[in-house]
Amino acid sequence: MAKTKPRVTIRDVARRAGVSHMSVSRVINKSARVSSKTRAAVEKAIAELDYRPSAIARSLARGKTHTLACLTPNLTDFTFASIIEGAEVEARRRGYFLIASAAPDEQAFDALQNQLISTRRIDGLIVFNPYADDRHVHLRPGVPVVFVGSRHRGGRISSVALDEESAAAASVEYFLDQGHRQIMTITGPTAEDCVTGRLQGYRRALSDAGLAYAPEHIFVGDWSANSGYAAVESWLAQGIPFTAIFAQNDRMAVGAIAALRDASLCVPADVSVIGFDDMPLASYFDPPLSTLRQDMPLIGREAVRLLLESIEHPERPSQHLQLPVELVIRSSTAEFSRERRIPERR
């Protein structure tokens, strides 16, 4: 077995270049206070020895790890994964690494913070959906944090989220323009801020149009396709008439469409449906799904930018970003027409 060659250190480079190790340190840190002659000698030695500074040693000496962590309910949801990918690329571009970890519940969240923060492994933390449960309560003080998906209720922590209210309002307004009047919505768990925002937009658009707000038009789902299916089943069973559904994510929209089909109702001929997220293959469902598209990698990039800003300038005030959402109309939506069958009690 080949013995692994011992690491080339800053002192090896110094010896080879005939200078002290401090000059080498200055060169690799791009300090100005080095003569061009010394710099050239050091750079030559670095190249010859293929020297790379040890990230760990630098971390210890500087007290910075140049590593961030991202705590999210899971890594597999397309929405989360896309944000993480955006964050990871941006972090690396700025010389940081990103550890993305799945914390499905508060307990896991707390354990992860122990592993990451108490041991000083990371310089900052990105927390997805901090109010989905009580995980925000477990936040360790003293570590720079950025929220994704919710504004900090204390105002102290920067965050990046979507303009949920405008997005929801845009979809309802689209329905209204198309002549729909009986517009339902399927939400996620009401504890999540995005649901609150979307509901506000939904209500505002309706009341702006002079339409009454009807609590039975709102079905609380759990983001799963099954819950979208259950929403439609429930409305049909209660005999509540409707011609349009704003599902607050694409999975629930797909579930709702399946339930409509099983009830022999056509989308969009009988009922129009708009989803949220523009998930992959949204255009390959039957019918191709109208939906609200968000720029998820941008969310990740902005989260990293805000986090590094609060690491490097802790004195600056926190910021809250609201990114725009775009309505994408495909074929699950159509104009209201008198001839359509309005779902009734089965």
Added chain:
Amino acid sequence: MAKTKPRVTIRDVARRAGVSHMSVSRVINKSARVSSKTRAAVEKAIAELDYRPSAIARSLARGKTHTLACLTPNLTDFTFASIIEGAEVEARRRGYFLIASAAPDEQAFDALQNQLISTRRIDGLIVFNPYADDRHVHLRPGVPVVFVGSRHRGGRISSVALDEESAAAASVEYFLDQGHRQIMTITGPTAEDCVTGRLQGYRRALSDAGLAYAPEHIFVGDWSANSGYAAVESWLAQGIPFTAIFAQNDRMAVGAIAALRDASLCVPADVSVIGFDDMPLASYFDPPLSTLRQDMPLIGREAVRLLLESIEHPERPSQHLQLPVELVIRSSTAEFSRERRIPERR
């Protein structure tokens, strides 16, 4: 601004417990050579001061970072994301962190290795699809590596992959059992090993049944839904008759089904389709997709297990794992019947 309190170190604990810092080190490292009295005093002091060892300092002293990296084409593909999530959980369970980074091309792959390996930030590396391009050529020697998706061609590196051949054969055999004889396949890029394995299984099952191998029954796609659509278009345009399609991933299966629908052919009445991966919502497509299901988190867990084994026991021989794949029959497959319309030249 609250000044951040200085870190509690091993010496603070030692002072408080009235012992040397080495006794503290021994206690936190669970070394046996400590008297129970000393241990108790140290543990008390640790609790009182809420001491946590610095991961960075340990890394520097021990020469191990307890961090792994996972280099994958992207983080958003459901398949990749699921494997990464499994790997991340397993790594953490064993006291390691995982940095997952997207390396879409060879150049990015090489750059990432520079950032991660040359700076000694990680102890080991998991590489997804090493033969998708020439990224395997850029592998730095001296760092423990595990491949995911392909066996190492030199045999020196451990790997975990699927039993691609059996999986493909199982789907073809299912078609044969159902009476189909004109069975097509849509592959991914032929450079990828999984495609080779799946093609072998496809051919073997056909020849075992005494059926001739027809090159025009194979369409080389690129994993995208569009390429699945193109495959069907191409067969129809050439007037090649077929009644069953084995698409080597679900996206291409969905694309193929869309093309069949656009050609007024019914799935499964006219053509049966089997996909691969069992992606989310596969059961919500129209028709619900028959597919081959793999246990992706298990792949991740096994990859981490093999990687840690080769880190801790570099002398042991490499291993190649082949995980089983399960055929899930939903509604995109049906028995062959004489009455069906076999697609012909349009």
Added chain:
DNA sequence: ATGAAAGCGCTAACAA
């Protein structure tokens, strides 16, 4: 502009 000395917080090796 350059270098010597003293850490960062821990562990390895040795001595007691």
Added chain:
DNA sequence: TTGTTAGCGCTTTCAT
């Protein structure tokens, strides 16, 4: 079993 002494590879501080 315990403590002492040296590092790990770098940066920071302070001379020169």
